[in-house]
Amino acid sequence: MTTFIAYFKKEHMEFTRTYKFLILGFIALFFALSSPIVLYFTPKILATQFDGSFDFATLMQTSLKTSFFGYMDDVYQILFVIMLFFGLAIFNNERVKYKNVLPKMAGATDQGIYAGKIVYIAAIMLFITYIASFINYAYGYFIFPKDLTLSDSSIIILGYYLFFMFNIALLSLFSAIQMKKFFIIFITLIHYYAVPPVANLFKLKVSPYHLINHGVLNENYYYSLIITGILSIVIILLGYFIHKK
Amino acid sequence: MITIRNLTKKFQDKLVLNNLNLTIEPGDIYGFLGKNGAGKTTTLNIITNLIEKDSGEIVKPEGLKIGYLPESPQFYDYMTGYEYLYFLTALEKKDKEKVLQLLELVDLKTHMKKPIKFYSRGMQQRLGIAAALIHDPDLVLLDEPTSALDPQGRVAVMNLIQKLSQQGKTILFSTHILSDVERICTRVGILSEGVLIIEDKINAVMTDVLQYKILTEQHEILKEILEENKNFEVTHYEPPYLIVKPIGIFDVFKTLASFPVEIKELIHVKPSLEDIFVKVVK
Numbered sequence: 001m002t003t004f005i006a007y008f009k010k011e012h013m014e015f016t017r018t019y020k021f022l023i024l025g026f027i028a029l030f031f032a033l034s035s036p037i038v039l040y041f042t043p044k045i046l047a048t049q050f051d052g053s054f055d056f057a058t059l060m061q062t063s064l065k066t067s068f069f070g071y072m073d074d075v076y077q078i079l080f081v082i083m084l085f086f087g088l089a090i091f092n093n094e095r096v097k098y099k100n101v102l103p104k105m106a107g108a109t110d111q112g113i114y115a116g117k118i119v120y121i122a123a124i125m126l127f128i129t130y131i132a133s134f135i136n137y138a139y140g141y142f143i144f145p146k147d148l149t150l151s152d153s154s155i156i157i158l159g160y161y162l163f164f165m166f167n168i169a170l171l172s173l174f175s176a177i178q179m180k181k182f183f184i185i186f187i188t189l190i191h192y193y194a195v196p197p198v199a200n201l202f203k204l205k206v207s208p209y210h211l212i213n214h215g216v217l218n219e220n221y222y223y224s225l226i227i228t229g230i231l232s233i234v235i236i237l238l239g240y241f242i243h244k245k
Numbered sequence: 246m247i248t249i250r251n252l253t254k255k256f257q258d259k260l261v262l263n264n265l266n267l268t269i270e271p272g273d274i275y276g277f278l279g280k281n282g283a284g285k286t287t288t289l290n291i292i293t294n295l296i297e298k299d300s301g302e303i304v305k306p307e308g309l310k311i312g313y314l315p316e317s318p319q320f321y322d323y324m325t326g327y328e329y330l331y332f333l334t335a336l337e338k339k340d341k342e343k344v345l346q347l348l349e350l351v352d353l354k355t356h357m358k359k360p361i362k363f364y365s366r367g368m369q370q371r372l373g374i375a376a377a378l379i380h381d382p383d384l385v386l387l388d389e390p391t392s393a394l395d396p397q398g399r400v401a402v403m404n405l406i407q408k409l410s411q412q413g414k415t416i417l418f419s420t421h422i423l424s425d426v427e428r429i430c431t432r433v434g435i436l437s438e439g440v441l442i443i444e445d446k447i448n449a450v451m452t453d454v455l456q457y458k459i460l461t462e463q464h465e466i467l468k469e470i471l472e473e474n475k476n477f478e479v480t481h482y483e484p485p486y487l488i489v490k491p492i493g494i495f496d497v498f499k500t501l502a503s504f505p506v507e508i509k510e511l512i513h514v515k516p517s518l519e520d521i522f523v524k525v526v527k
Contacts, residue, residue: 002335002336002337002338003336005335006332006335006336009332009335010321010332013321013323013324013328014321014323017323018323097319098315098317098319099319099320099321101295101313101315101318101319102313102314102315102318102319102320102333102373102376102377103332103333103336104295105293105311105312105313105376105377105380106333106334106336106337106376106379106380107336107337107380108336
């Protein structure tokens, strides 16, 4: 437990002092503030190009919901690519660059290090994405027709967040089994970008991929939330026990 | 304090340690010598449980605390020296006093608020030693603590090792800087291709290869006399000198004077540890 707490605090220090926190927060906020306004003006700008002869507003639905989903899609994709490299460094540097030698000699345990890191990433991402997404929601609320409630948006954020953490859990597991960096990047990217569309072909009612599908918040969505949460925890625990072994 | 018996380790097909036997006595400053790739770091990593051995035995007392400084210690360099040591104490029990004491010991107290990334190599090495001492170990293992340091940095680390020894710590340090070993070690082990080929007190190792150069016009006669005498071994003739090695400890001058040969010059050849190392490792 002492290793977990020490590493949780250490990760916080690393995220703030090496500007990781600032980078992630800036990107999330930048998109939160820019995407509604871009969406709002895009039909108007396009209309000026066609001398007002074509009504783009009928083609491009601009509502709070489309604005919000558009933001979630964009920001999570960018955050994921950044987090992939941050995460790789976070999980691999200890072992590959031998940064864990002195702490281990001072009593740190591999599983405590792993747990401290992944819980910190989970906490910081939860914090950043909820704050930025609510700002985006609030901003869109004043600009667009209101077709999304705050409670529904909270659940959608949770869905994206859980899918994100599901991928981070996989990344940490690949790192725990000491897979080569290149393969970790390759497999995780494939999983994040290519698997969801393929999985949709199978028309699964419940799956982690359901969460980023702009789906209706029905029973299947809630089951998908639970399943993804459980799967992420199982993968994280697997990584934990691999380190313990 | 620690006895290693028949330690063997292979990396893929390469045999790195081949039935290594080694003993570290309490109070030793043990110089662990060997060429690059001889297996020194592997031995230290096995003693500290950072890697697993293939076979063999490491006998150590129950609860023996070991501190370890790797060859290139890696830090979280955005932390200050103080924060790093405090972080290490927090892994067991937070202890600000201990951190300050260690910073004092390694002479980094004036730099304790500076981020580690701005430390010189010597300062990082001293911080690494402080980190190795964080849980008050009985045995301190230092892997090449002086390599890549400038002369001033080397002297500072050597002095620190001597200070630790005076505080009752047992120290093993691996190095290929033989003058450092000659200066401060009490015992020495030379590792070559995974086997410890010499292990003894430093004085004994030096005495073992002690040689004399004898200048005489009757070197053939002297050679015959010495070959019959069990106290000397004639190694070779290096004109105009006959090179001999005493076997055991005795009064060489008195013994030679007793022979019926006129000796014009007697030169005591004291080899450096480097000579010994080159000779045995070859």
